[in-house]
Amino acid sequence: MRLEKGRKGAGFSIGLIDAVAVTALFLGGLAPVRASENAVAIPPPALEIPVQEKEQVAVLAGGCFWGVQLVYQHIKGVIQAVSGYSGGAQNTAVYEVVSSGRTDHAESVQLRFDPKEISYGKVLQIFFSVAHDPTQLNRQGPDVGPQYRTAIFYANDEQRRMAEAYVKQLDDLKVFKHPIVTRISQLQAFYPAEPYHQDYATLHPYQPYVSYNDLPKVEKLKQLMPEVYRQKPVLVGAATANN
8 A cells, every 4th residue: 555645735634535545554554564674774885985174965866855854863973954855957846756766866865964973874874774775776665756765965976986986895795685676876956845845854853754654664763763863853944054
């Protein structure tokens, strides 16, 4: 069963039929597996980029951007995490168009981070362990389509080499039951999503889709990597105001 993110005013809500279906599943003891339950402890990258002085940028795609953004907003050293689109043309970087699955875009999150506080390697370790399931092809949990694919958009050759090496490392170690299907592509552009998408999971924690699919990821982060977790998330508006 897929949980649709239907439009409702300036935001989103789960459809009434889907909400009833989810309740029925729980009452019947047949609740679907939460995406976060696939979170696993994985080794850090064997290869690491040397510490740099200036802030760095990473763009990652791992299903609905609400959950990925939420995870990284709770990471020490992340200056800002913005939901958006990457992989396609500027004129198609609109939610309704991307949601058709007929663009080259993936729902993505752009991170600005301080490499003196958190390394690119740790960013990737979080990505593969708690932010999403890198073995699902063109889907993520209840969301289906190429716009929900798993992808790393590298900003430079160092990020590319590290991402490729880490995927090989994890596959060689057979960390996951299935091969990693994450695409590693050069970053061409990142287009921020509409304002109502920003900080959505933090602002709507009781929305059924968020509480079921996204909040458990933060709990897994706290369990698996307490050393990088921060309780108060850095929101898009707050980070923008401070710069």
